[in-house]
Amino acid sequence: MEFAEIDQALTNPAFFVNHDPHPLWRELRERDPVHWTQGRVRPFWSVTRYEDIVTVFSQPNLFTSTKGLVVPSSPEMEQVTPEMMGSGQMMIMTDPPLHVAMRRAFNRLFLPRPVGRYESPGSALVNEILGEALERQYCDFVVDVAARLPMAFICEIMGIPRADWPLMFKWGNMALGNEDPEYQTESRSPLETRQQGSTNLGSYCARLALERRGGDGDDLLSVLGNARVNDRELTQTELMHNGFLYIVGGLETTRNAISGGLLAFINHPDEWTRLANDRSLLPSAIEEILRWTSPITHIARTALADTILADTKIQCGQQVALWLPSANRDEAIFEQPYRFDIARTPNEHIAFGKGEHFCAGAHLARLELRLMFEAILTRVDKFELVGAVERLQSNLVAGIKHMPVRLTPARHAA
Numbered sequence: 178m179e180f181a182e183i184d185q186a187l188t189n190p191a192f193f194v195n196h197d198p199h200p201l202w203r204e205l206r207e208r209d210p211v212h213w214t215q216g217r218v219r220p221f222w223s224v225t226r227y228e229d230i231v232t233v234f235s236q237p238n239l240f241t242s243t244k245g246l247v248v249p250s251s252p253e254m255e256q257v258t259p260e261m262m263g264s265g266q267m268m269i270m271t272d273p274p275l276h277v278a279m280r281r282a283f284n285r286l287f288l289p290r291p292v293g294r295y296e297s298p299g300s301a302l303v304n305e306i307l308g309e310a311l312e313r314q315y316c317d318f319v320v321d322v323a324a325r326l327p328m329a330f331i332c333e334i335m336g337i338p339r340a341d342w343p344l345m346f347k348w349g350n351m352a353l354g355n356e357d358p359e360y361q362t363e364s365r366s367p368l369e370t371r372q373q374g375s376t377n378l379g380s381y382c383a384r385l386a387l388e389r390r391g392g393d394g395d396d397l398l399s400v401l402g403n404a405r406v407n408d409r410e411l412t413q414t415e416l417m418h419n420g421f422l423y424i425v426g427g428l429e430t431t432r433n434a435i436s437g438g439l440l441a442f443i444n445h446p447d448e449w450t451r452l453a454n455d456r457s458l459l460p461s462a463i464e465e466i467l468r469w470t471s472p473i474t475h476i477a478r479t480a481l482a483d484t485i486l487a488d489t490k491i492q493c494g495q496q497v498a499l500w501l502p503s504a505n506r507d508e509a510i511f512e513q514p515y516r517f518d519i520a521r522t523p524n525e526h527i528a529f530g531k532g533e534h535f536c537a538g539a540h541l542a543r544l545e546l547r548l549m550f551e552a553i554l555t556r557v558d559k560f561e562l563v564g565a566v567e568r569l570q571s572n573l574v575a576g577i578k579h580m581p582v583r584l585t586p587a588r589h590a591a
């Protein structure tokens with residue numbers, strides 16, 4: 178395949194709806210692992226090998242997060258400046274030392290011990306959600322199950338009233354799925370859709386965080402409201418950006434790991450039987466689901482100085498796109514990378530990123546996946562695909578929008 182064709186495909190969100198991008202990444206890993214890519218707006222470097230991606234992640238002061246985390250998909254989206262997206266204000270768009278201070282101030286609810294406390298309420302949520310789908314037997318596994326769980330978890334942790342959860346879902350879809358016609362506003366503009374979704378979500382979070390400031394609440398919006406970074410409280414704009422970050426970080430990614438995980442088992446029934454016969458494989462199965470689904474397709478950085486990456490000269494100011502699913506299929510790291518193997522050990526996937534910005538919600542995401550697949554193992558006898566899988570139009574999130582599934586309840590559980 179010509180490089181021009183590869184460039185066109187990888188930078189076109191619509192390509193990801195009906196095509197498997199893995200052959201393209203494989204070709205880039207083999208032929209041009211740090212590849213100058215003709216983007217839709219401007220050129221950038223595509224980095225596809227695991228080791229090179231880790232090298233970029235491990236130098237946050239050389240490859241900054243402050244200049245944007247995605248490659249622009251259209252000239253229209255280029256109008257969203259890094260400042261509008263929260264550069265220097267939203268934790269994920271800061272570099273050390275500010276990043277270290279923010280993470281310390283915001284993230285205590287997501288450390289292993291607090292996350293352990295969500296086990297029992299989380300298990301009740303999973304059973305409620307799965308129970309409703311089982312009653313109907315036919316469900317859209319994404320909308321009815323996979324999307325509801327992360328929303329319920331993050332909204333509980335943030336202290337968002339239950340009546341408002343559907344709004345969070347709608348605005349989250351608009352902000353991250355803005356290239357997809359299903360989530361767009363009437364204007365059909367990805368820019369307007371993104372702006373409306375993120376402003377609504379952010380303003381909602383900031384309002385509640387400010388109301389809770391000074392109180393002793395132990396929900397995340399209280400934590401943000403009371404947080405002090407460099408000896409001062411967060412401004413309203415900082416509250417908007419960071420509330421938004423925790424909501425969308427929690428919603429889209431985990432949803433796609435859950436639905437992509439079930440789809441992987443549908444396509445590899447022997448691996449499901451293997452897990453059902455030996456549940457001690459669940460932890461390694463979850464890591465394999467994360468490697469296999471790699472819910473974040475790319476994340477970008479910008480070079481702050483001229484540098485060399487894998488013998489390639491990167492100039493100051495140039496953007497590098499890190500294709501995480503490609504790293505997670507890199508033959509130099511993973512044995513038989515195209516095999517879905519629930520007992521894979523070692524499995525040092527980088528679906529959660531690596532280094533400074535390693536996913537703040539990783540413990541929570543793993544808990545959600547474990548509770549969901551434990552519940553399916555216990556309560557579902559059989560699951561079958563009964564219609565087409567519809568994928569999200571995006572080269573940022575490896576998303577499934579709809580997945581019609583028939584669930585047969587386990588006899589003892591029914």
Ligand code: HEM
Binds near residue numbers: 242538
């Ligand atoms: C399977 C599920 C998930 C995946 C695949 C995932 C993936 C990622 C990745 C790749 C990054 C690194 C971004 C970068 O380097 O610029 C990240 C950061 C982050 N994630 Fe997740 N994530 C998941 C679940 C969650 C959940 C449940 C939350 C909710 C709390 C969350 C919140 C965050 C936050 C706040 C950051 C920014 C961390 C920082 O800047 O220090 N994520 N995630």
